[in-house]
Ligand SMILES: [Zn+2]
C-alpha cells in the first residue's frame with residue numbers, strides 16, 4: 001500500500017515537472033486550440049434524423065456560475081432557431097462549438113433584459129461565421145424597437161469589421177438584423193415555415209408585460225413548445241396538446257420566499273421588494289408539471305430556473321413534482337440536448353460537452 005502511494009506521488013511529481021517543459025506546453029496549446037476550433041463533430045447535430053433542442057441558457061435574471069440567461073435552440077432541417085438570447089448564451093453556444101452560420105432565425109418571447117442581452121452578439125458572431133443573409137428576428141410588437149436599438153449600438157463595430165476584414169468576406173448588407181413583428185390571436189397563429197418546419201406563436205400571461213409569447217415548432221411529425229415567461233396558462237396547455245417536448249419556465253416559489261426573508265434579515269429592502277414581487281408572473285415547478293400533464297406532453301423540460309439551483313439542490317428545486325408527474329421531467333442545464341428521433345420513439349436527453 002505504501003509503495004503504491006509512493007508510486008502515485010512520484011507520478012504526480014513527474015507530470016507536474018513535465019507540464020513545465022516548453023515542448024510539452026506547446027503540444028498542449030496545440031491540442032487545446034484544435035479542440036476549441038474543430039466543430040466537425042457538431043455537424044451530426046444537424047443530420048435529418050431527429051428534431052433537437054439544445055439548452056444555451058437555463059437561468060433567469062439571477063446570476064449563476066454555470067448557467068447563461070434564457071436561450072433555447074431548436075435544431076431542425078439543417079438549421080438552428082434561437083428562442084431568446086439571454087446574456088452569456090452566445091458564449092455557451094460558442095463553447096459548445098455550434099457552427100454560427102447555420103442559424104435560421106432568432107425568436108424573442110418578450111423584451112425583458114434577461115431575454116435579449118446577447119442579441120447583438122448573435123447578429124455579429126453569426127455574420128462573421130458566414131451567415132448567408134441578414135438575421136431574421138421574430139417577436140411580438142416591440143421587436144422593431146429592440147432590433148433597431150441593438151443595430152445602432154453595434155453600428156460602429158460593424159464598420160470596424162468591414163474595414164478590417166473586407167467587404168468581400170463580411171458583406172455589409174448581411175450584417176444587419178431584420179425585425180419581423182408577429183400578429184397575435186387568442187391561440188397559436190402560423191408565424192413562418194422553412195422547408196418542413198412550421199413555427200407558430202401564441203400569447204401567454206406575464207402581466208404587466210404585454211405582449212409576451214410562446215412558440216411551437218413542428219417538424220416531420222415531431223414537436224416542441226417553448227413557454228416563454230408566463231404564469232400557469234391554459235393557452236400554453238392548448239398550444240402543447242400531445243407535444244413531444246414542452247420547455248416550460250419554472251420558479252420555485254418557496255425558495256423565492258426564503259430569498260425575500262433573507263433579504264429582510266440582511267436589511268436589503270430593495271432586494272426584498274423584488275423577491276416579493278416576482279412570484280405573481282411566473283410558474284412553479286409543480287404548476288409546470290400540471291401544464292405538461294394537462295397537455296399530454298411526453299417530456300417536460302424546465303428552464304428559466306428561478307433561482308438557478310446548484311446541481312446539489314436540483315432535487316430540492318423539484319420538490320413535489322414527482323407526486324403528480326413521476327416520469328417525463330428534466331431540469332435544464334446549459335448544454336443539455338434533447339433529441340426527438342424522426343423515426344419515432346421517446347425523447348433522448350444527453351449533455352453536450
Ligand atoms: Zn425572464
Ligand SMILES: [Zn+2]
Pocket residue numbers: 110112206209229
Ligand atoms: Zn420576463
